Amino acid sequence: MVDGQIPVEEYETGNTKHKWNLKKIKSSHKVLAEYDYKKSEIKNGFANRTLYINLGTNQIKEKKITEDMKKKFTGGRGFGLKLLWDSIKPTTHWDSEENNLIITTGPFCGITQYPGCGKSLCLTISPSTDIICDSNVGGFFGPYLKFSGFDAVEIQGKAKEDVVIVIDGEKGKISIETAPLEETDSHLVNEQLTHMYVSEDSEGSRQNVSVVSAGTAAEHSYWGCLNFSFWDIRRKVARMKQAGRGGLGTVLRDKKIKAVVAKVEKFSGLQNNPADPGSLAKLGTKIHREIRDLDRYQCNMRTVGTGHLVEIMDEYDLLPTENYRFGSFPKASKIYSPNFYKLFTKVIPDGCWHGCTMACAKTVDGFTVMTGPYKGQKVTVDGPEYETLGCGANMSLWDPLWILEFNFYCDTYGLDTISTGTAIAFYMEMYEYGILNKERCDGLELCFGNAEAALEFMHRIARGDKGEFVGVAAKGIRRVKDWLIEKEWGDKQLIEDTGMESKGLEYSEYVTKESLAMQGGYGLTLKGPQHDEAWLIFMDMVNNAIPTFADKAEALHYFPMWRTWFGLNGLCKLPWNDVEPVNNAEADDPSKVPEHVQNYVELQNAITGWNVNKEELILQSERCYNWQRAMNVWMGRGRRKDDWIPYRSMGPVTKMEYVSRKERYDKQLVEILGLSEKEVEDMDIEKKMKLLYDYKQDQYQKLADAVYYRRGWTPNGVPTPQKMKQLGMDEPKMLKMIQKKIDEDEKAGLNVWGGKYKRGENPPSKDLDYWEKG
Amino acid sequence: MRSYWVKTVGIEVNGRKIDWVENETIKQLLRRMRYTFPLVVVKINQKVILRKDFPDVVVPDNSRVDVIHMISGG
Numbered sequence: 001m002v003d004g005q006i007p008v009e010e011y012e013t014g015n016t017k018h019k020w021n022l023k024k025i026k027s028s029h030k031v032l033a034e035y036d037y038k039k040s041e042i043k044n045g046f047a048n049r050t051l052y053i054n055l056g057t058n059q060i061k062e063k064k065i066t067e068d069m070k071k072k073f074t075g076g077r078g079f080g081l082k083l084l085w086d087s088i089k090p091t092t093h094w095d096s097e098e099n100n101l102i103i104t105t106g107p108f109c110g111i112t113q114y115p116g117c118g119k120s121l122c123l124t125i126s127p128s129t130d131i132i133c134d135s136n137v138g139g140f141f142g143p144y145l146k147f148s149g150f151d152a153v154e155i156q157g158k159a160k161e162d163v164v165i166v167i168d169g170e171k172g173k174i175s176i177e178t179a180p181l182e183e184t185d186s187h188l189v190n191e192q193l194t195h196m197y198v199s200e201d202s203e204g205s206r207q208n209v210s211v212v213s214a215g216t217a218a219e220h221s222y223w224g225c226l227n228f229s230f231w232d233i234r235r236k237v238a239r240m241k242q243a244g245r246g247g248l249g250t251v252l253r254d255k256k257i258k259a260v261v262a263k264v265e266k267f268s269g270l271q272n273n274p275a276d277p278g279s280l281a282k283l284g285t286k287i288h289r290e291i292r293d294l295d296r297y298q299c300n301m302r303t304v305g306t307g308h309l310v311e312i313m314d315e316y317d318l319l320p321t322e323n324y325r326f327g328s329f330p331k332a333s334k335i336y337s338p339n340f341y342k343l344f345t346k347v348i349p350d351g352c353w354h355g356c357t358m359a360c361a362k363t364v365d366g367f368t369v370m371t372g373p374y375k376g377q378k379v380t381v382d383g384p385e386y387e388t389l390g391c392g393a394n395m396s397l398w399d400p401l402w403i404l405e406f407n408f409y410c411d412t413y414g415l416d417t418i419s420t421g422t423a424i425a426f427y428m429e430m431y432e433y434g435i436l437n438k439e440r441c442d443g444l445e446l447c448f449g450n451a452e453a454a455l456e457f458m459h460r461i462a463r464g465d466k467g468e469f470v471g472v473a474a475k476g477i478r479r480v481k482d483w484l485i486e487k488e489w490g491d492k493q494l495i496e497d498t499g500m501e502s503k504g505l506e507y508s509e510y511v512t513k514e515s516l517a518m519q520g521g522y523g524l525t526l527k528g529p530q531h532d533e534a535w536l537i538f539m540d541m542v543n544n545a546i547p548t549f550a551d552k553a554e555a556l557h558y559f560p561m562w563r564t565w566f567g568l569n570g571l572c573k574l575p576w577n578d579v580e581p582v583n584n585a586e587a588d589d590p591s592k593v594p595e596h597v598q599n600y601v602e603l604q605n606a607i608t609g610w611n612v613n614k615e616e617l618i619l620q621s622e623r624c625y626n627w628q629r630a631m632n633v634w635m636g637r638g639r640r641k642d643d644w645i646p647y648r649s650m651g652p653v654t655k656m657e658y659v660s661r662k663e664r665y666d667k668q669l670v671e672i673l674g675l676s677e678k679e680v681e682d683m684d685i686e687k688k689m690k691l692l693y694d695y696k697q698d699q700y701q702k703l704a705d706a707v708y709y710r711r712g713w714t715p716n717g718v719p720t721p722q723k724m725k726q727l728g729m730d731e732p733k734m735l736k737m738i739q740k741k742i743d744e745d746e747k748a749g750l751n752v753w754g755g756k757y758k759r760g761e762n763p764p765s766k767d768l769d770y771w772e773k774g
Numbered sequence: 775m776r777s778y779w780v781k782t783v784g785i786e787v788n789g790r791k792i793d794w795v796e797n798e799t800i801k802q803l804l805r806r807m808r809y810t811f812p813l814v815v816v817k818i819n820q821k822v823i824l825r826k827d828f829p830d831v832v833v834p835d836n837s838r839v840d841v842i843h844m845i846s847g848g
């Protein structure tokens with residue numbers, strides 16, 4: 001036990017206790033299908049089979065994982081991509097029968113010796129983007145799915161009435177049961193089902209059950225997230241981690257799944273049967289010590305979680321404020337981490353899976369809900385994490401309690417905090433300009449800082465409100481843009497430039513105006529603007545370390561590949577670079593944290609028994625990354641036009657933004673565009689903005705040119721058959737498809753560079769068919 | 775008019791020229807630059823300075839200072 005920690009038996013949760021008649025709820029279940037399976041041992045990190053469930057036909061079956069599948073797709077997200085490829089069509093939409101909701105685990109998933117090994121990867125066709133979305137999440141479900149004997153579960157088809165799917169790893173039984181009486185909101189249904197499926201009435205036993213659910217708002221919005229539970233034996237609540245991005249919870253509820261439950265008899269840290277447990281233990285001891293000794297001097301994750309980033313982002317002008325208009329704000333200090341530290345329950349280990357010494361999953365316990373259906377009740381709020389705090393800043397909500405309220409309802413209603421917060425911030429800006437108003441917002445005064453209106457908007461989504469605004473707004477920024485433009489309520493360009501979405505997905509919470517590389521980190525991505533592919537703002541804007549297009553392209557190759565690798569293995573990325581070894585500064589390329597990269601090489605070898613090096617790790621990712629992009633192409637997307645980003649992420653859209661950072665922008669006109677100071681002084685602001693606009697748009701296109709070239713794609717952003725073959729991804733159907741798409745692009749004149757190259761400047765290659773030479 | 779014997783005083787921090795301040799330590803320079811991020815690697819003329827020495831090491835005139843912010847975040 002950690003010094004000062006409260007013993008389990010002495011801790012009282014302080015949250016409202018619910019009295020449910022669980023017997024009655026359970027007896028109302030009707031079993032629709034059952035499947036007994038033979039339990040088997042996990043070998044070297046793999047269960048070597050996946051579970052397939054079809055809710056339309058009530059079919060349940062096992063599928064084998066072949067050695068070839070491991071070689072090509074490694075595990076985790078890679079397996080998810082392969083299962084999607086085998087099960088969907090290019091015309092599949094999020095609500096099609098054949099859309100597949102997949103939860104996968106990598107070979108590391110379930111290990112407790114090394115921090116961050118409890119992550120699951122969830123994939124589906126997203127309602128927001130209509131292409132594949134992948135989202136990574138903690139909680140106990142992934143490890144329990146693996147310990148139950150499956151590397152992944154895929155769910156196709158739709159049930160006719162609400163169901164729960166139970167994966168009982170204790171008995172070796174899968175069942176689909178109707179679930180008419182359970183609650184839908186996650187903080188309740190996760191608790192109900194934990195109590196209902198527990199083997200004996202004890203805290204330890206409750207810890208052996210994990211539930212995946214989405215809430216009531218996921219039924220009416222495209223922002224549905226999945227809540228993965230982990231029973232906290234001290235707080236005596238089912239805490240939750242979210243697979244937030246892309247509307248996975250929307251798909252869960254569209255399939256009429258109330259929850260998926262996984263249950264194990266017991267577990268141990270070596271249940272994955274690693275090939276070399278001795279090396280694993282050695283690596284684990286080293287990193288645990290490092291985190292314990294250094295975190296307090298570095299990111300302080302163990303104390304305040306990712307919330308420590310708020311003060312840093314504010315200081316560096318990167319904290320999105322009022323819909324990304326600004327990067328810092330005088331009131332921001334109200335939501336700095338010390339203000340949440342005061343509210344967090346302390347001295348409790350806060351890992352989202354066992355063995356995570358980084359323990360960044362903070363909570364506020366006994367929070368009294370202020371609005372909505374749970375008003376007056378006491379609840380445990382998981383978080384807020386940095387992104388949720390960033391949403392607070394974006395909506396101009398500076399009261400920690402309102403941010404907690406927003407956090408709690410997003411989670412229990414099953415709404416992704418990022419998409420919800422970013423979208424509301426956009427609606428608030430539209431409200432400020434009169435493009436939206438009280439009448440157009442169904443009576444809501446959705447202006448910056450109005451927390452009550454923001455919460456009321458969410459309650460209405462959860463209730464399935466039939467108002468026109470609520471109906472469209474709950475589908476996200478892209479649909480609202482189209483709606484506003486169709487109604488002719490505002491300037492089209494202003495609406496397009498200020499709504500922070502790309503590919504239909506809302507931005508996560510960083511201001512990128514001064515970092516071209518990070519604009520690429522958001523735009524030149526597979527699923528949309530989420531920072532989990534690359535976070536290059538410091539490297540680019542502050543360190544000035546990647547000045548050329550080639551440098552930026554190299555970073556936009558390496559980091560997305562490196563970070564994809566975490567998803568292939570069932571890992572959290574935080575222990576990679578949110579703590580660094582004491583001598584990291586002396587390493588060749590400290591940004592990559594080479595010692596930790598080497599840990600991961602040795603870990604993968606120790607678990608799987610493979611013999612890989614660090615280059616092979618990148619190759620593993622490249623295979624899957626290119627496969628996913630090719631699948632986007634297959635679905636009619638994945639080209640340059642789909643990598644478009646709104647101008648608000650590049651530069652000042654409004655005069656107010658220009659004026660607020662006038663010195664910076666005037667300087668750019670002089671230093672970058674070569675104007676004299678006198679010219680800039682005499683120029684009117686519209687002209688200055690236009691010059692910057694054209695320049696920044698062109699820079700982005702040149703960046704895309706460099707990145708596509710570096711990734712081995714065509715100038716229109718399509719992975720080539722040559723590249724795929726080189727990576728060993730040589731499935732004939734895939735190769736034929738991409739060749740056909742490249743030929744179509746060629747005919748349409750789209751295989752050309754996007755940047756405007758002046759004399760003395762060169763595109764990445766003069767030969768536009770460079771890839772054909774291999 | 776600048777006399778020929780006056781030496782320019784200035785340092786380069788992450789490729790950007792700024793004024794040199796006499797007796798300024800790395801810790802003070804980081805504060806002046808508002809570099810509050812804790813995970814930084816500092817090099818003066820390519821030589822790594824250990825974090826524990828930030829309060830004592832003085833930044834010499836005409837030096838090139840690299841303040842490498844680790845990625846973290848995200």
Ligand code: SF4
Pocket residue numbers: 115116117118138350351352353356357358359360361572573574575
């Ligand atoms: S670092 Fe945080 S998010 Fe990652 S596994 Fe540990 S507790 Fe979970």
